Amino acid sequence: MSGGPKDISDVAKRRFDLRGKVVIITGGGKGIGKIYAREFARAGARVVAADIDGEGAEQVAAEIVAEGYEAVGLRADITDAAAVEAMAKLALDRFGAIDVLVNNASLMSVLPRRDWMEIPVEEWDRVMTVNLRGMFLCCHAVAPTMKARKYGKIVNISSSRVWEGTPLRLHYTTSKAGVVGFTRALARELGPHGITVNSVSPGATMSETQVASSSGNYLATRVEGRAIERAQIPEDLVGAVMFLSTPASDFMTGQTMNVDGGKAMH
Template sequence: MARVEGKVALVTGGASGIGLSSARLLAKEGAKVVIADFNVEGAQQAAAEINAQGGEAYGLFLDAGDESSIREAVEFTVKHFGTITVLFNNVGLTNLQKDLDVVNMDLMEWDRLMNVNLKSVLLGSRFAIPHMIEAGGGSIINTASMAGFTGDSIRSAYGASKAAVVNLTKYIATQYGASGIRCNAVAPGLILTPAAKNNMPPQVLDIFAKYNKLPYHGEPDDIGYTVLFLASDESKFITGQTIQVEGGHYIANPSIPDFADFMQ
């Protein structure tokens, strides 16, 4: 119950799904948590639930596409709890209608996704790092995606933005490791967040299940526990890494089923 005792965390996109799971687990294990989300009511409700269970949390509004809003979230965290030692850059957008193949994608959508998915990680880190240096160190955790490691027929901007998050993570780790700041990322595969459950038909979930090496789908807590580990001193010698949490979906040579059929 004290894996992150004494730490102060800012979780962006924390009102639901992966962010909410991470905020709850961080608070349960002793961290003081600020939950920042465009859905401010959801963020405040999540904070109220944590406080009712004996934790310390506060919910506030965040527009991850706006530099001043990101700065204000960091500054509020420092003002409210005295410092910031954990930053979970978790906001991310995707759009299956506009983010298409390279020829047909909406270029304004490209700019929007790069701004929210990538620049928000840069800005959150930019504003938090000086406070972490003053505190003697900290842990920055970024949400990447398996889309950053593979190709797809659509979501070109999303995949490119997440690949950039993977590499930006390495740059932050390289530049600020001597100041005691670690920076890592987590790359989820399909995770059964409320959004995934509500928007994906059963047939699509079945397709994902067919290629998972584990016989089940991921849940938000599977990412939340990874974030908790990276926030804690248990991972104090890990930096610049992206942990893939994807149920083995992407690990096998795709031709294996065909070769198995051939051998039979």
């Protein structure tokens, strides 16, 4: 008799299965969103990468397709309701459903780190518009089809800055705290429809864009105080976002999972 492991049951297979799931990833054209797009596709999901950087999004989709997986990329400014509706329509037309929305796009790496008194009010407003209105509009665009199917998964990206009170991008930190409140309240609104709404708060992560916008050893100093004392890379976030996108997390909603190597123990 073979001493190999017993084949796992169908229920166990489905619990973490992303094959065939249609996943919209905003900000999927570069940075961490690009890694989510690639890794979801490699797990068998059909990916819609949407970004204000349309070329970046199309490039990410082309690379995924070249690997033999399924994806489409498009330009979408998440602050523009019509563009976000078009994003949802593209997902439905191309793939026939929307199972997962990952609200990852935000204004972050483009923001200078500076004293809060020096933040121009127009920049404050723009950060709130992209990071909060954008997420609201994206949820608005996917909710009808998720409600009709009585199932859906929404994952909003916050930041560990919220738990640490990290200064020098006060508008950004404030907006990411808004993501947590939004996640909690929307979870209650959408729970009766079988839709979960959760959030992930990444620690300072070496995304290509964050590295490019950080001077000196800023990111290295952010490693201090972690239980796992090393630099965080985008791949460190993939498991948590995937977990919140699969049936394994179907009874978990309104929560924020902190993924920062154990610095803030939220």
